[in-house]
Amino acid sequence: MQKVITSIWLQKDSTEAFNFYKEVFKDVKEHRKLELHHGSEYETTIRFMSIKNFTFMLMGNGPFELTEAISLAYLVNPFLNRNARSEIEDIYKKLVVGAKKIIQPLELEHPKAWIIDKFGLSWCIGYSSKIHKETLVMPYLVFTGKHHGFAKDAINYYQEIFPQFDLMQSFENKEEKTFISQIKLFKEPLLIGDDSFTKHFTEAFSLMVICEDQAEINSYWHKLSSFKESENCGWLKDKYG
Numbered sequence: 001m002q003k004v005i006t007s008i009w010l011q012k013d014s015t016e017a018f019n020f021y022k023e024v025f026k027d028v029k030e031h032r033k034l035e036l037h038h039g040s041e042y043e044t045t046i047r048f049m050s051i052k053n054f055t056f057m058l059m060g061n062g063p064f065e066l067t068e069a070i071s072l073a074y075l076v077n078p079f080l081n082r083n084a085r086s087e088i089e090d091i092y093k094k095l096v097v098g099a100k101k102i103i104q105p106l107e108l109e110h111p112k113a114w115i116i117d118k119f120g121l122s123w124c125i126g127y128s129s130k131i132h133k134e135t136l137v138m139p140y141l142v143f144t145g146k147h148h149g150f151a152k153d154a155i156n157y158y159q160e161i162f163p164q165f166d167l168m169q170s171f172e173n174k175e176e177k178t179f180i181s182q183i184k185l186f187k188e189p190l191l192i193g194d195d196s197f198t199k200h201f202t203e204a205f206s207l208m209v210i211c212e213d214q215a216e217i218n219s220y221w222h223k224l225s226s227f228k229e230s231e232n233c234g235w236l237k238d239k240y241g
Contacts, residue, residue, distance in 0.1 A: 001210060003164075003186035005048075006056040006072075006139050009204045010119050014045045014060030017119045024094040025051050025074075054137035057208065064204035068103060068197050071114070071122035071140040078127045080134040085111060091125055120204075130169060130182070138189040139207070144197040147240050151179050151194045154240055161223045162186070201241040203230070 010017055022028045032048040047058045054072075074091065078084040092106045098118035106113035112126025124140055143151045159165045162185060170181040180193035185207075211217045225236040 002055055002188065003210055004188045005208045005210065006054075007059065007206045007208050008056060008066070008121065009059045009062035009064060009206075010121070011062055011065065011204075012060060012119055014047055014058045017058060017060070017121075018047055018049060020117075020119070021049075021051065024091055027052050031055070052135050052137050053133070062204055064202045066116075066120040066122065066204045067199035067202055068101075068114070068116060068122040069142050069144050069199055069201045070205040071124050071142070073124040073136075073138050073140045073191055075126060075128040075131050075136045075138075077129055077131050077134055077136075079129055084127055088113075088125055088127065095123055095125070136189060138191060139205075140191040140193070141201075142193055142195045142197060143240065144195055145200050147200065148194055148196065150240065151181065151192050155181060155183065155192055157239075158183075158185070161220065203235060203237075206235060 018028075018030065028049065028051050030047055030049045034046040035043075036046065037043045044059055044061045049056065049058055051072075051074075076084040076087055081087065088111060089106065092113050092115070095115050095117050096102060099115050100118060100120060101116040103114035103116065103122075104110075104112070106125075112124070114122070114124050116122050128136075141151075141154075143149070143154065155167065159167070164184070164186045166184045168182040168184060168189075170179070172179045180191060183190050183192060186209075209220060211220070221236060224238045225231060226239040227237040230237040
């Protein structure tokens with residue numbers, strides 16, 4: 001069973017979003033659907049779904065705003081996929097329809113783009129010869145604002161907490177003050193980096209660790225939880241938000 005699952009909480013209905021992503025990406029599957037609080041103001045649908053190799057939980061009608069501080073990265077290796085350019089161009093054309101913001105447009109010279117789609121979910125799409133698969137989808141945590149420059153500290157912090165936290169590779173641009181690392185948390189790929197945005201992490205995007213027993217839950221809880229007021233229904237915030 002997958003140990004770490006990304007949880008995305010949209011402000012809009014998750015059914016509309018699921019149908020949209022099925023049109024954008026080629027390999028989208030729904031594994032399980034739960035309908036909660038039917039007929040009440042808290043009514044929502046939870047979907048466990050996957051895009052390519054990446055399985056995550058999608059919820060709707062949430063109270064929190066998604067920000068570019070956490071994105072989903074969709075990377076294609078051009079050496080393993082001869083249709084990489086056309087695939088990225090096709091995804092870009094579909095994602096920008098109704099998009100809330102285009103942070104970085106797709107250009108011929110720079111085959112990568114950063115988009116906040118119409119549901120508020122941030123996407124980084126492009127090429128990468130550094131990945132060892134044809135396509136890789138994974139969360140991208142960006143340390144911004146008051147936490148800008150703390151990505152390296154956060155990596156060290158998480159390495160001390162989680163028994164399976166492996167640093168794969170890192171890249172740094174000191175002139176642009178950006179940093180990015182690819183890591184694996186319980187064998188699940190993840191990007192962590194610094195950038196100059198002003199918005200921070202919110203509860204709309206979280207990482208869910210599947211624990212074997214209460215002792216394991218307590219161990220992570222005591223080490224991670226830094227804001228008592230944010231402890232609710234199994235959610236917590238660490239010191240980076």
